[in-house]
Amino acid sequence: MPKALIERVARYHQIASRAGESGQSQVSSAELAEYVGVDATMVRKDMAIIGVGGRPKVGYFVGDLLARLNDVLGLSRRNEAIVIGCGGLGSAIARYPGFARYGLKIVGVFDSDFSKVGQLVGEHRVLPMEKCKSVIEVFGVRIAIITAPGSRAQQLCDWLITRGIVGIWNFAPVDLRVPPNVAVRNENLGIGAAQLIYHVNNRTTPTAPAP
Template identity: 45%
Template structure:
């Protein structure tokens, strides 16, 4: 009877940041925190913090702030950090291996069940406890375990093909690290982790700044509008 709570995408992305700050505050022995301080530590505006938090909890106390334990609990609950989400990784290259072994994911409720690859030398091996399986077994395993989340770390050329296979097997959301735009049917969510796009922002800034400096100009953040 709880239905679907609609929440802005940007807000959703900030929630884990708040959560991390709160955990740290707890370690420091704090009991309450104001939107102002939370915002400062998280890097967001205080009004933004209040607005974000009100999407999931209205327990802040005027004059006092938010009770950290309660708020953290609330966030953990909302983000599903308590129950785990099963996922598979496709591609046992360097990036896939790094993600499979990333210790941070456990804390965020992600459970990598298997890594798939087509290289016979890798198949049969494992990354920590996670087995490396042949891609041929992918559809069956996804179906049998009811996996909903897939992570793609293969080269661009094979990404679409593997996406199709995963979608056909019932995958609902894809975290894509391959430098291609995947085509998926309505209802499947793709999140592109486009390293080149990130890099573009940074190297553009660096280059602009350097040339501005050479010309003795001030930069005042104008190189990239709006950030």
């Protein structure tokens, strides 16, 4: 799927999850469209692409929609992950309650700073880096969330890949490079800041009604 479609599908999944959790049984293409910020025609096209059938004036059944979205995104299986780096951001991620919905399960939190090892971060006790290899093997971990300092992030990333990690979620302030058989997502606060500032400077001002 193209990148923009994957992002929309992830958003459909989020709204469907919330609808399901709040006991809603149906969701309309208009609701999905409003949440994702596209028009209802695009929602219906997307649903056709991923093979979800809707009904006129009813919309989509939340259960069916969610099952299909879980399949498409690969969220049906459990995805074990580890967090490397236990500063403010790493701790916040390790405690983030919203990952269960995605089958993402954090099974280990690591730091190279011995003063942090042994501390509790949410439900996780911080482990020393020497234990990382074993945890990856024991739990079959595929995803590593990196919040280590930028200076060490690429080296760490390369090492994790040799240990069998195939998905890197990077919050260090550098863009990490990975081989083509590894997935990487670089969260980049700077890029976010630049985009927000552009939009602040190019806001649509509400237009006055025509005279």
